[in-house]
Amino acid sequence: MLTRSKTILAPLAFAGLVLGAGAAVAAVLPAPPLPITPGQIIGESQLEKARCVQASDPAKYQRSRAVGRIDTGRSYGTAWRVGPGNLVLTNLHVVGENPDLARTVVEFDYEEPSCDSDAVRPAVRVPVERLLASDGSADYALLALDQETVDSGVLDSFGYLGLDTRLSEVGDPVYVAGHPLAGPKRISRLHDDGRPCSVTEIRNNGRTDFAKYNCDTDSGSSGSPVIDARTHAVIALNFGFSSGYNAGAQMSSIWPDIAGYFGGKLPEGSIPVDQPTVPMAKPGAVGVQVPVRVTQVDGQSPVAGTSGEQLYYQAPTHTAITDVSCQSGSTQWIAEDGKAASCTLSGAANWGIAQVATLRVDNTAPDGQVIDGRVRLLSETGQIRGANHLALNVMSRGPGEVQSLSAQAGNLQAAPVDSRFSKPLTARAKDPLDAAVVGADVTFAVTDDGGTGTRFEGDDQTPTVRTNTEGDATSPALLTDARTGTLQVTALSSGKTATFHLRVVSQEGDPTEDVEHLSVIAGQGQIAPEGTEFPLPLTARTLNQDRNPVEGAWVTYTIIDDRETGTRFVGDEQTPTVTSDSQGDAVSPKLIAGNRFGFVTVTATSNGKSVTFIIVVGTI
Template identity: 85%
Template sequence: MLTRLKKTPVPLALRSAAHGLIQSCAGLVMVAGAAVAAAAQPAPPIPITPGQIIGESQLEKARCVQESEPAKYQRSRAVGRLYTGSSYGTAWRVGPGNLVLTNLHVVGENPDLARMVVEFDYEESSCDSDAVQPAVRVPVERLLASDGSADFALLALDQEAVDSGVLDAFGYLGLDTRISEVGDPVYVAGHPLAGPKRISRLHDDGHPCWVTEVRNNGRTDFAKYNCDTDSGSSGSPVIDARTNAVIALNFGFSSGYNAGAQMSSIWPAIAGYFDEKLPEGSVPVEQPGVPMAKPGAVGVQVPVRVTQVDGQSPVAGAPGEQLYYHAPTHTTITDVSCQSGTTQWIAENGKAASCTLSGAANWTTAQSVALRVDDTAPDGLVSDGRVRLLSYTGQIRGANNLALNVMSRGPGEVQSLRAQAGNFQAAPLHSRFPEPLTARAKDPMDAAVVGADVTFAVTDDGGTGTRFEGDNQTPTVQTNTVGDATSPTLVADSRAGTLQVTAMSSGRTATFHLRVVSQDGDPTDAVEHLSVITGQGQIAPEGTEFPLPLTARTLDEGRDPVEDAWVTYTITDDRETGTRFVGADQTPTATTNSHGEAVSPKLIAGNKSGFVTITATSNDKAATFIIIVGTI
């Protein structure tokens, strides 16, 4: 028997991205490797957050659309209700294989795949009936890819179930990877309130709902639209009414309208799972590559594609229409390549440029801009530049990122140094540490750096007297064929306490945390449970400090707090936001207090918006924090 679904409190920071989670204490029956029919489940009566209905509700039963617009109904059959094991959302089949898309905030960073299932054909049997027909339920096999900025998760369904043909009648959806324009007609199919399938195709005025705004946050293209959704619609496809291909992935409510990340931003991240070919039924758009440059580079060419919706026909332009470029940070525009019949302009400060049509003509695909990269440009993706196709009235017809990957170091140079072995050791008084310390050096291409000098140095603030064997207390070791440099053995002295050893190479560092213990041993070994206490779900604007540090709590086997245990905080998935801990140590280790709580340093939000995942670890136990840079 199912228990009544109830409201779940949602952190304020997640209010615009997490409106589809409806908690349930009930488990659902799932048969691995097979699709089974399940009894109809009642729709939960309470949404988490109100406001996704734009005016009056125009949500329609899927079957009520079947007669008047059979194409919309048929496309909606590829949409299913997703049960994560504790919550509901919407997912949909991409292409003819076993892959489905939904929101990352629906499944979470560490999903319970053993309980996750997608229920297809969960809808009323007719327009006039409230009786819901049994759903076809297919287990989820794997989480293949996800991204916090675009809030997507690509899931693989159980291959045996898909191969059985049980989903053939429901079809699949293709993708429209162009950037949509204001006024484009769209419709949304999903499972609001975790109930039977609903289609939203009309606005209150009786006309098809449409895209009301197109924008970009520096990394991801978004669209807003006046189609109705509700809690549980997270993960629904936003479908272009002309091509019946998916233009965006619905994630929530933003500033008076529902909103989703456009497929123009999602497709490059998942294309590898489709052999780089858009699935059948898609609308292809050529994707420009992202060039790479070093700080100080001049004349770096960045291509721009101007492509019609079908990927072949030219884009018609009117007199006065222009391509307007805004240079990414740390760059200036040195040249712009325009097609014939256009007027070229570059701002004196190099921060903007344009190509303007002098008469009616078709835009070609041969457009590019040349950039100079500042000497001080940091490593990483610079993607806050923009190119916009503007009509003579200033209305945006289309837009793209102007992205550049900056690498200060070349292949063979040390780009990163990390603790590979020997970290978090403990040694008794007057004894040798069990392992030497090993640091691994990688270059910008993530390849091992051979023959790099790595210097080790002890920082003994705890006064333990720990030293390297031999006279040299700052030994320098060269990396081997896999990029590893291994220190001499460390020897503990007569005082218990903690210490650090820093490995350094070419300005990169790796920090090892060690402890000298008495006969009582290392308290960290007693940690059996690690949980999130405070700091989860915070939001901070770009370049500002997050309000709270992160706090995790350790408990032993008897559920008592563990004092003096180590908890290490690591940014495990930054999504290129540039978020960092305050201070030089980017894998800080904190010691628990008498309540078993370890408090991290504060974090500073980077200059790109998106989700950031931080993992706390202690004695091989882990707890995950998700925080958000910027707002959508």
């Protein structure tokens, strides 16, 4: 990361972070637990103009096209496209906890037009729309570019990068593409000895996998992709210089956090690692077997074991390890509390054979996928050579039972007095495997606290409808009376509830349609210890096209990335919709911090406009 002034004052904790005279240090999360300092040229600089690499190594040049310079309005760094959509990755310390998105852009094609030229072609500038996810330990920030710009095809010629989510090994050849010193694109592919630069060390701090490598970078290279030279997929996110080598967080640690933004599937161009299917268990289950396979980069070739090597298991939360299957010649160990176990080799073996940990699941285990267990392959020196996540699905209900009910269509409608709502209400029922539930009874009921007199068409005011093959149950039409106001309709099935927010308006229409701007007023950046209430509710301000407050507009708050902290709104409604006051302010219910440290992202949405809040569970 590089600030706009190139006057270097003092080295800071993050790689390449320099400040101009009079500049203030932005509040950032604690640095990753490696001694990172600026000064990432290792020996003599081997940084090459991107175009100088094109003739001799066109594959590396082509992959570098997906890399851009990120301008936050106060500093520069590097960012790169992940997959063919509108998502990019960079370092959290580049953009900060509360980025000024109105000033943040990613500049693609910022490079010289030829190897012999020192001129720089005009960059293709794409605005950043949202900060989706971030983490201080792995020092990453996942950003969404302006969708309309991406859809225009302006980035198509630059391509995108896939991910390699295995744990890299010492000796793996890599290269780095970025914008050192905020200048034109540079590629680092060679060490001073003329050999390809490579991974030199693998480390883990108990939460994040790190890699060190002997490629050159410089200030402004923060956020660069570290790319495997054999697969051309990204194995790590560069964040700085550590003990003689550059370092980055491995995608093996970052991917599980961001997978939800890709529908759980690795983006195109990624290298899949074959792992056994995640098993399913109910709370209180005993003898649940969770298999793990350690493989090479191709997902198939086995990792050969050596004497003294150890496969170390860390139990997921809400579970305990009761047994592990160890190969012949291995020593088995299980901790008394069942929170850890291991198999240690007395001779050579083949880790490609599926290993199995047997778990006991707590009676109090909540429904959902537990992915915070770990399996690490350690040598006698403690160096990590391979790692996998130990995961299982915990489900109190069986397949075919209603696990969730959601508002699928008809929510947030407005209708004039003495008319009918244009769309009926549709609730969708899903089972624990996220499959549609067919034939489930769903009952609809109007809660008309606003006294609008809204009712279902027909005599039955609590109609029960069965779900179709899509899991959808659709209510009869809703009729309005002569009074304006707000109301709710609930859909109920097997104890699960979906809530629809509706409004009866005058002939002048719905004030929500006047909302053209949303801004954050209060609640941003709050920190609350685990299990406590956040001090402030979230407040977003609604404004019309003239920047005047909009009274009576609807604003819906949604937790879009909980990071498994367990944070939730006070009350049963977890996507609360509130009405703006005379100042245009819409105040959410308060939030209760979950029981696990992490960042929580909440959006406020009105009339298609949205703003993002980031709050923190724990102490920093």
